[in-house]
Amino acid sequence: MTEMNENLLKQSVPGVPPLSMKRPARATIYFASMIALLLNAPAVAQTSLEEADLRLLQVAERLQNSNAPLCDRQAPSLGAALQSRDQYPTGSGPVFQADVTFAVLLPGGSAAGAGIVKGDGLLAVDGAAIAKRPDLAEMPLRDSAFAMLADHPKGQALRLTIKHGDETREVLLDTTEQCRALVEVLVEGATTARSDGRVIQVSLGLVQRMSDTQLAVVFAHELAHAVMHHRDRLEAQDVSKGLGGEFGRDRRLNAEAEIEADRLSAHLLANAGYDPYTATEFWRSDLGRSIGGGLLRSRVYSSPAERAAILAREIADYLGGGAPSWPGHLLARR
Template sequence: MLFRLFAAPVAVLLTLAALPAAAAPSLLEVDQRLAAIAWRLTTANVALCRERQPVIGATLHAADQYPPALRDAFPTPVAVELVVPGTPAATAGVAANDGVVAIDGRALPAPAAGDALTSATRDAAQARIAARAPDAPLPLTLRRDGADRQVTVHPRAGCRVEFEVLTGGKLGASSDGRVVQVGGALFTRFGDDQIAVVVAHELAHAILRHRVRLEAAGVKWGLLSEFGRNARLFRHTETEADLLGAYLLRNAGWDPQLAVTFWREYGSRIDGGMFHSRTHPSSKDRANAIAAELATMPPNAPLPYLPPLLEQRDAPLR
């Protein structure tokens, strides 16, 4: 499942330049592109993920995420924003703008009163789906044109990570281990293949438990992250995510060399050049490290491929 959030990232792991607001595509277009990329990456790489959840290929949103003047357009407090073609939700007949009345026969709770913008209603619906067995049939009660109907979606198991679009003019992406947030402005600058490189990198952070490992190592965040041991450990996790991200791309049907090309051709435009953060390797170093890693992959490696790098997910950072 893929969702939209309007808050700032929890931990920005890739911070880029700003774009003119006028250049941004519609939020729905961005959500559709991210949904399709995330579907491929999370389902194809489920064997690499310890924590899993049902993935149906639909994006939910809730009325109270929007100003009060827009809420009357919702058929129910929680509704389907979009459905990725060819996914279990599409096969079951779920469609954009369907209201979600109940999940597994249990009505969704009413949203809190008031005009405040919140994602709590949407998050509660998602939590109910995520708590189910990853491959168990999922009964849904949907409302369309005033009439309720029952459908059963047969999910795919996927990595238990959510994906959100951040509104605003800045480029950026982040992962806190549970949520991957991608700046909407990225979708103006890059095509879907390049976006997939960024999303795979952030998913790799979650798979490799980087947030947990960094916190266990006692690193300092904010301005102090740029110095000494802090910077070294952050750079180490960035490199690990670059390397695993290339394998995640391959498992999901992309050419893993896209990651090498991305940093060689576009990296100098987005990493700040000589002013790039000390917490991140240079674009040249990133491209070279990924190329060297891919050269170690056995010929005719299986799909999905579980690289030795996965063994590091429990290793302390020192």
């Protein structure tokens, strides 16, 4: 929920690792814990990390696939999430078969359908070996692998070189396009969700406290930031990433982005087959009010009650025809 602003705050702190680190440094935990203070609700169920990864991927794929026509930045839908060795501090993390591996696979997804299983290594995309790209040099290798996948020409079979144990083989995948975003569960107990325009992270603590439908509400808001190019637009306007973003003109522009994301999220939910009113219900629920309210709420966000009202107005004004919805009035702003 704290997504853009909280994430921007994090990135302005020297020494804090990039957004794609699975394990945050102490300073990251500090900022996230401010949010955790607001939420005393116990976890709904003791979801394991593996279950959380799968639940988030299921919700994300449904929203990313069904909203592909709204997205001018696309990637092939694999039904899988990647991770790389360099996302973990040296000496920790799982045993890797290759520098980049498949961390989660959806049953029925195109990667699983090609026989790829959890833990398999990804060595090459369309014959090109996985390697860091200059524009992503500061980010984990996983991000470069994802960028290579996203660059695959639409409409052609995707050729992946896979390492399974000692065996290396090539597989051909028929994929459809989806909205482009890297998605992952962040291993921390705090209740945060955030995006930086490329990567969307939802904390394990938040996944554990939410139903799949609530997870869809939160993810749709984060995906809306990516669809609207908010990060790029705010950077182009030189909007402060830190505490300065809470005041004056920067506060206004950050707040406008948050309202746009809430409004667009109703359309994204409807297109994915969710009742868009689940978003208004979420902000009126105990969970939504405890996450989005309180004295520590950033000045960038409307109150939970205001967010519910903004969503209800958007649905009444623009979603009368149901899905599929083409929210041209919002997309025209990007």
